[in-house]
Amino acid sequence: xxxxxxxxxxxxxxxxxxxxxxxxxxxxxxxxxxxxxxxxxxxxxxxxxxxxxxxxxxxxxxxxxxxxxxxxxxxxxxxxxxxxxxxxxxxxxxxxxxxxxxxxxxxxxxxxxxxxxxxxxxxxxxxxxxxxxxxxxxxxxxxxxxxxxxxxxxxxxxxxxxxxxxxxxxxxxxxxxxxxxxxxxxxxxxxxxxxxxxxxxxxxxxxxxxxxxxxxxxxxxxxxxxxxxxxxxxxxxxxxxxxxxxxxxxxxxxxxxxxxxxxxxxxxxxxxxxxxxxxxxxxxxxxxxxxxxxxxxxxxxxxxxxxxxxxxxxxxxxxxxxxxxxxxxxxxxxxxxxxxxxxxxxxxxxxxxxxxxxxxxxxxxxxxxxxxxxxxxxx
Amino acid sequence: xxxxxxxxxxxxxxxxxxxxxxxxxxxxxxxxxxxxxxxxxxxxxxxxxxxxxxxxxxxxxxxxxxxxxxxxxxxxxxxxxxxxxxxxxxxxxxxxxxxxxxxxxxxxxxxxxxxxxxxxxxxxxxxxxxxxxxx
Numbered sequence: 001x002x003x004x005x006x007x008x009x010x011x012x013x014x015x016x017x018x019x020x021x022x023x024x025x026x027x028x029x030x031x032x033x034x035x036x037x038x039x040x041x042x043x044x045x046x047x048x049x050x051x052x053x054x055x056x057x058x059x060x061x062x063x064x065x066x067x068x069x070x071x072x073x074x075x076x077x078x079x080x081x082x083x084x085x086x087x088x089x090x091x092x093x094x095x096x097x098x099x100x101x102x103x104x105x106x107x108x109x110x111x112x113x114x115x116x117x118x119x120x121x122x123x124x125x126x127x128x129x130x131x132x133x134x135x136x137x138x139x140x141x142x143x144x145x146x147x148x149x150x151x152x153x154x155x156x157x158x159x160x161x162x163x164x165x166x167x168x169x170x171x172x173x174x175x176x177x178x179x180x181x182x183x184x185x186x187x188x189x190x191x192x193x194x195x196x197x198x199x200x201x202x203x204x205x206x207x208x209x210x211x212x213x214x215x216x217x218x219x220x221x222x223x224x225x226x227x228x229x230x231x232x233x234x235x236x237x238x239x240x241x242x243x244x245x246x247x248x249x250x251x252x253x254x255x256x257x258x259x260x261x262x263x264x265x266x267x268x269x270x271x272x273x274x275x276x277x278x279x280x281x282x283x284x285x286x287x288x289x290x291x292x293x294x295x296x297x298x299x300x301x302x303x304x305x306x307x308x309x310x311x312x313x314x315x316x317x318x319x320x321x322x323x324x325x326x327x328x329x330x331x332x333x334x335x336x337x338x339x340x341x342x343x344x345x346x347x348x349x350x351x352x353x354x355x356x357x358x359x360x361x362x363x364x365x366x367x368x369x370x371x372x373x374x375x376x377x378x379x
Numbered sequence: 380x381x382x383x384x385x386x387x388x389x390x391x392x393x394x395x396x397x398x399x400x401x402x403x404x405x406x407x408x409x410x411x412x413x414x415x416x417x418x419x420x421x422x423x424x425x426x427x428x429x430x431x432x433x434x435x436x437x438x439x440x441x442x443x444x445x446x447x448x449x450x451x452x453x454x455x456x457x458x459x460x461x462x463x464x465x466x467x468x469x470x471x472x473x474x475x476x477x478x479x480x481x482x483x484x485x486x487x488x489x490x491x492x493x494x495x496x497x498x499x500x501x502x503x504x505x506x507x508x509x510x511x512x513x514x
Contacts, residue, residue, distance in 0.1 A: 204508060204509065204510045204511060205508035205510075223508070224504070224508060225501075225504050225505045225507075225508035225509070226499075226500070226501030226502075226504045226505055227505065244466070244501060244505060245499075245501050246498055246499025246500070246501045246502065247499055247500060247501050248500055248501065248504070249501075249504060
């Protein structure tokens with residue numbers, strides 16, 4: 001059993017993000033607000049409600065170093081929220097879109113953020129000191145449909161996008177005055193803003209949930225046809241692998257190491273995919289197939305030892321009739337649409353042992369890969 | 380991959396028809412040798428022409444239908460049919476179900492049940508999302 005905490009925060013959650021120290025969680029309860037909960041002793045208390053958007057919030061990202069929240073909404077705008085005293089102060093970012101914003105992510109250096117939208121456009125936003133203003137620069141006429149997800153390469157320059165036209169694309173987002181030429185972008189450092197580096201045509205249906213591995217060497221994204229795609233050596237001649245699986249499609253994915261990916265989606269169970277010694281990716285198994293301690297209200301600081309204590313007895317139980325217990329004993333009871341890493345505060349390593357998922361059932365679930373013998377070989 | 384253009388010219392259609400006729404003869408001879416699974420493989424192979432030409436599509440369907448109806452032992456078929464055929468087989472099963480013809484639907488439902496057991500819902504999704512193979 002790998003789910004160590006289950007929190008029923010709302011009826012439905014569209015997206016969530018954690019504060020840098022993981023003591024607070026921000027999520028959108030399927031409306032125009034962001035709720036921030038803080039863990040106080042044993043329970044979670046609502047400490048802030050961010051109200052500024054007019055419509056459903058589709059993306060939240062909380063920057064680690066600068067402690068800023070960025071939100072994107074169907075009202076076609078973004079806000080950057082700064083904590084001043086005890087208040088979150090919003091700054092409007094006019095994205096210049098004519099359709100809903102669908103996803104948002106801070107760049108690794110946190111000096112830019114990217115917004116994907118239903119206007120077949122990606123916005124790269126950066127702060128202009130002299131005007132005290134976030135400027136939105138658009139990458140237009142490159143997508144044939146809505147941009148469902150964006151992912152920053154660790155070099156802070158390359159941005160990968162997935163779209164409902166089925167393609168995954170990689171762009172350069174070099175902005176003069178914000179980025180410097182000497183950054184470790186290698187061969188891509190000379191590319192201009194908005195330049196299409198590569199377009200991957202692996203999927204013929206909607207594409208979702210693009211992510212880079214921590215090193216930036218591998219890219220993965222999911223197709224709405226129950227496929228997941230892994231791309232190595234992103235560049236002029238990418239090496240691609242397609243993995244078909246037998247269950248419902250994925251909505252979002254997460255690299256927990258260079259060799260393992262967790263996928264979440266319509267199946268309500270996170271799936272683990274891993275690469276063997278030859279680099280061939282395949283489906284390994286579901287996470288949390290057995291019945292869980294649902295409704296338990298443990299904080300995110302929940303000690304690992306306690307997690308093990310809870311985990312091991314149950315691991316022995318559910319060997320009988322996997323299929324039926326899989327359906328009844330779900331941790332999530334509806335589509336999971338968001339997976340977020342919980343990096344250990346001091347941890348410099350690139351492997352992620354903990355992550356959280358949220359979905360249409362309104363739960364935020366924290367997962368731990370500790371003590372999973374069959375999976376630890378890929379970490 | 381979708382390299383063939385969406386609409387084919389008349390002579391291209393003729394070439395496809397010739398290919399289907401060739402496939403049909405091969406299937407007939409395999410069926411005569413009592414190799415229904417081999418016949419089905421042949422039918423599913425040689426990817427269905429990516430064409431909007433109704434004549435090609437129905438000619439191809441007749442051939443696949445012939446092989447599909449010849450399957451008597453569904454479990455036996457799956458033991459020798461490789462998983463790479465599952466997605467395209469599923470797509471043909473839905474084509475069969477859309478005919479509304481009683482014996483065809485019976486056969487397709489019988490195979491569909493076993494195929495879903497083996498290949499899961501993902502297979503159905505892939506067959507629905509597949510825009511390359513027109514059946």
